[in-house]
Amino acid sequence: MxxxxxxxxxxxxxxxxxxxxxxxxxxxxxxxxxxxxxxxxxxxxxxxxxxLEKPAFDFALADLVVEQLPQPQLRARFDSLFLYIIAFVVISFVATALYFFKDTRLNLAWKTSPASTGLIITTVACIGIFLLADLFRKYQRQMHAANFIE
Amino acid sequence: MNNTTENTFTDQALVNKVLRGHTNAFKAIVKHTEGLVTQIIFKMVANNEDRRDLAQDVYLKVYQKLSGFKFKSKLSTWVGQITYNTCLNYLEKKKLVLIDEHDSGANKQFETSKNNTHLFSNETEKLVFTKELSQILKKEIDNLSPLYKTLITLYHNEDLSYSEIAQITELPEGTVKNYLFRARKVLRERLQLTYKTQAS
Incomplete structure (x- = not known):
């Protein structure tokens, strides 16, 4: 010792x-x-x-917090609504354009070969799909950044 | 299956449910971690109104950051870390100190003059003292610096390991041990002082 x-x-x-x-x-x-x-x-x-006695709040913390949480279902519904609106606007625009330029389109169709018409339609459709997908992905990323990541 | 793996499974299940939009799962997380969060807030913040706001703020942050939780620690430890950081920001905003100068070293005057004093000199004194202890102790813990109070509580009341406390406070484990040592020493000295003042 x-x-x-x-x-x-x-x-x-x-x-x-x-x-x-x-x-x-x-x-x-x-x-x-x-x-x-x-x-x-x-x-x-x-x-x-x-x-020593453990401290406690004099109110139900869990209930109070849950009341203040953003409603995820409403957000999902808003997402779908936003997509429907975009789709409606695009379809309306295309339909209006097709209606008003009906004669021009017919003349153009007479003059253009079926292969060229097919190619044009495919190209436009592909670009359109790609742009829409990209737009949606960007929108999702921004929503995610704004709501979930600080 | 050990406790840690079990905890991770439960944590994972709860987090996944919350991310799928089940608010009841989040309520379960709040109830599961409420004790720890309350302890940290009560030890670091003195104002009652601010405590209430901070508690809500902590859980809203937890909800917002939940998708970023990587399960590298227990969910409760992660929630504790968010609580500690939120309180730390609060103290900084209010320009309050985390460790008071009076707590950083031992009470020199007391140490030199009464180096050999003890809390009690016989069993009867010990018995009387133990009865009064919780009241005196509560008061003396309240007088400690926010960080010391928090560390003492996390270790002795919440039964967290040094490593878990280090994760919550983002301090090295050695520093946590050192601060805990100092906190207990300061507390012991203050108890001696209080007791001797009352006795004389």
Whole structure:
């Protein structure tokens, strides 16, 4: 056993992580009344802390928080509505254009070969689909960034 | 199956449900983590109104960031981290200190003059003291710096490990241990002082 008293840190280590404590420290505390009292005081202190009443809010936190959450179903509905509106506008625009340029279109059809017409329609459709998909992806990413990632 | 794996499964199931729009799952998360969040807020913030606002703020942040949770820690630890950071921002805004100068070292005057004093000199004193202890202790813990109070509470009341506390506070584990050591020492010295003042 060492004659010098152990430090406060060693006493705390003895109480909270005895397995990490050096043997000479353990031996000293066991045989030195002064250090043993200090260790006992730390034990009383910790017991006291553990017995303290836990704080609590005087309202139902869970209910209050849930009330304030954004409604995900409404957002999903808004997403669908937004898509329907875009689709309606595009279809209306195409239908109006086809109606008003009916004569021009017929003349053009007479003059253009079926292969060229097919190619034009396929190209326009492909570009249109690609642009719409890209637009939707960008929109989704922006919504995600605004709502979920800070 | 060990507890950590079980926790991860439960956390994952709850998070997935919340992301699918089930608010009841989020309510379960709040109820599961409420104790820890309340402890941190009560220890770091003194004003009651601000505590209420911060608690709500914490959970709204948790909800907004939930899709970014990577399950690298327990969900409760992650929520604790958000709570701690929210309180830290609050303290910074209010220009309040995290560790008071009086708490950073031992009470020098007290240490030199009463180096060999103890809380109690016999069993009767110990018994009387233990009865008064919770009242005195509550008061003395309230007088500690916000960080010390929080660390003491997380370790001794919430039974968190050093590693979990380090994750919540984003401090190195060694620093957490060191601060905890100092906090207990300051607390012990203040208890001695209070007790001796009352006794004389």
């Amino acid at each position: 060492i004659n010098e008293h152990v430090t406060d840190m060693e006493i705390q280590l003895f109480i909270f992580e005895e397995e990490k404590c050096a043997i000479h420290v353990v031996e000293h505390i066991k045989h030195c009344p002064q250090c043993a009292i200090k260790a006992a005081e730390y034990n009383v202190l910790v017991e006291g802390i553990e017995q």
